[in-house]
Amino acid sequence: MTYEEYNAFCASLPATSHVVQWGGAHVWKVGGKVFVIGGWNKDEPSFSFKVSHIAYEMLQEQPGLRPAPYLASRGMKWIQHYAAPGLNDEELRDYIRQSHHLVAQGLSKKKQRELGLLE
Numbered sequence: 582m583t584y585e586e587y588n589a590f591c592a593s594l595p596a597t598s599h600v601v602q603w604g605g606a607h608v609w610k611v612g613g614k615v616f617v618i619g620g621w622n623k624d625e626p627s628f629s630f631k632v633s634h635i636a637y638e639m640l641q642e643q644p645g646l647r648p649a650p651y652l653a654s655r656g657m658k659w660i661q662h663y664a665a666p667g668l669n670d671e672e673l674r675d676y677i678r679q680s681h682h683l684v685a686q687g688l689s690k691k692k693q694r695e696l697g698l699l700e
C-alpha cells in the first residue's frame with residue numbers, strides 16, 4: 582500500500598482527522614485519538630496500528646511486522662508493518678479498520694454519539 586492509498590483509505594473511515602507530525606508521519610485520529618501512523622520510512626511505506634491482545638501475539642513474530650517502536654515499549658498493543666512480506670493490502674486495510682474501531686470504542690459514549698459512531 583502506498584502512502585497515497587493509505588491516506589485515501591483512512592479518510593474513508595468515519596469521523597477521522599489527519600495531521601502530519603513527528604517528522605513527517607501521516608497520523609490519523611478518531612475523536613482526537615491516534616489509531617494509525619504512516620511514515621518514518623521513505624524507502625518502503627511503514628504503518629503502525631493498534632491491535633487486540635490476541636492479534637498482537639500473533640502478528641509480532643511475522644516477517645515484516647514487529648511491535649511498534651515507542652508505542653509497544655510503553656505497554657501498548659501496537660504493531661508496525663515495516664517491510665515485505667508483511668501484510669497484503671487487504672489485510673492491512675482490515676487491521677487499520679479494526680484499529681479505528683478499537684480506538685473509537687475507547688471514547689466516551691457521549692463523544693461516540695457526537696461523532697456518529699454509535700450504531
